[in-house]
Amino acid sequence: MDPRIREHAETIVDHSVDIQEGDRVVIQLPSEAEDLAVALHELCGERGAIPVWIAHSERASRAYLRNGGTEYETPDHQQALYEETDAFIIARGGANVTETSDVPPENNAAYRRAVKPVQEERLSKRWCLTQFPTSGHAQLAGMSTEAYQNFVWDAVSLDWDAQREFQAEMVDRLDEASEVRIVAGDETDLTFSVEGNETLNDYGEKNLPGGEVFTAPVADSVEGSVYFDIPLYRQGREIKDVRLTFENGEVVDHNAAVGEDLLTEILETDDGARRIGEFGVGMNRAIDQVTYNMLFDEKMGDTIHLAVGSAYKETVGEDNERNESAEHVDMIVDMSQDSKIELDGEVVQEDGTFVFEEDEAAGSEKDEAAASET
Template sequence: MDPRIRTHAEIIVDHSTRIEAGDDVVVSMPAVAEDLAVALHEVLGDRGANPVYLNNSERASRAYLRASDDEGFETPAHQLALYEETDAAIIARGGPNASEQSDVTPETNAAYRRAMRPVLDERLGTRWCLTQFPSSGHAQLAGMSTEAYENFVWDAVTLDWDEQREHQARMVDILDGADEVRIRSGEGTDVRMSVAGNPTLNDYGEHNLPGGEVFTAPVKESVEGEVHFDMPLYRKGKEIEGARIRFEDGKVVGHSAERNEAVLTGILNTDEGARYLGELGIGMNRSIDRFTYNMLFDEKMGDTVHMAVGNAYADTVGEENERNESAEHVDMIVDMSEDSTIEVDGEVVQRNGTFVFEEGFE
């Protein structure tokens, strides 16, 4: 076994989920990630935890979704009960074919997401961690050799997270207590939103591994303007390119895409909350230096911002504000490296990807 897999497992257990003796832990990952599952079970055994292992198969999920009636999905009570009794959940992505579910319709995906929302909410209430195993399928999607992709993933996972936390804390200080954020990029993006009363979180490799962003939730009905998401989104085996969304009073009132617009429409039609923003995130991880069609990495890149339609994380919504709720949470990315600014309460805090506290800011 590659020794980096054991290191990966130790970071998940000790840093990301802070496992203690007696914790009940769900480990969910595909067969290709069995080495990581084995390493995790070794570390969990060392810590005195109690794991249960779920094999997450994209092929099996595809078969089920294609065979099912959209009107027949129900929340699986046995799966809900599992997470109700779980202290921590560890999920890894990976697989031989990143496009396995490309022939499942957007309507079926939306119906299934609605039925599974109580399970997702329960899982998000645990000490959860989502990570990536460097499988050949994702290497191919990223346009990299398997070896190069392994190096990319494990270099990102084994970052000095204390140092990254300190770097990102400077942006958290700017956003905490702020009122309005304005994002401008090129001719296609000019959007304003209030973040008043909503906390800003510092993601340094806990719920997401790798981490590398700061994020908050917009006040639900405050978002105004247009956004051109000029970096692609890979969604259930289909690539959405050139997405454009227009907001009024917080709600999506117009949208288009240069490719796979129907997939974007299906996301927005999942439920009422899918037409509001649930997250504003700012990528700050300079070690992730290339786009790989994997949102777990891509949204963390420096010189980017991302916005998620759908569910807002409870920890990012202040007590006086309404939390947007949805079965969806879909991140989309804006390249901020050129002709771009982030303004906080009228002051430019990032220009062309460089933060006000970084060398080279003008």
């Protein structure tokens, strides 16, 4: 077994979900990630936890969704398992990333509505979503299998305490702000309120890799237009060059150069799917290329992302209404040039550089100058 798999498992167990003696743990992995399952079971055994491995198969999911039509019942037996579970460990890594590309979008939307209570139950527990590097994901990223393995293991093995400290400044600034404005190029000028909502610091706990700060816009406050210039993969299909226009928090116009029919189906899943549930700022500069995997792409430094659909409960203040939806689809804007993030009218990032990075650099230069004078 590659020793990096054991290291990855230790990070998940000790840092991400903090497995303790007696914990009931559900491990959901594809068969391609069996080595990770073995390492996780070893660690659960050492810590006195009780694991159950659920093998996830995209082929099996495709077979069910292609033949199940557009009416699904909530799987109560799965929900019962989740209710009795303390921690979830989920890894992506199937052999064919386009396996579900021929599932009708309306079937997917109907199924997501049916399993929404199950997902809500899982999100209420300790959980970690991560990645196992496979040749299928390497191919999607345009990388060799070895290069992709190195990319994944490097991204999940950062100094997460240092990453948390780096991101804390942005968390504090967002928590103190009322209005956010995003400007990028000629096509993105978007404003929204975050008044009363909470900003979370993602440093490799629920997502591994981590590397973002995120909050929820006030649901009806989003105004303006946004062009997502970084493509995404959803339901085994590409969606590219997405443009959304918002009025009173709702998408009133949308288009995409590729995958517009799928985008339309996503937005029509339910009322909440036409509103923004998450605003995130990518701050992990160890992730420096698009791999068509949102778990990594949304964390890239010099990017922001917005998710249509559900808001995480932890980000919504007591006095604000939470946007609820069976969907949560992240889309990314490159902020590395001709762009800025404003908080209450003050620029906090311009062309990918945060103002607090500039302040820190200036302070270091002064210290060096003072040292040389003495």
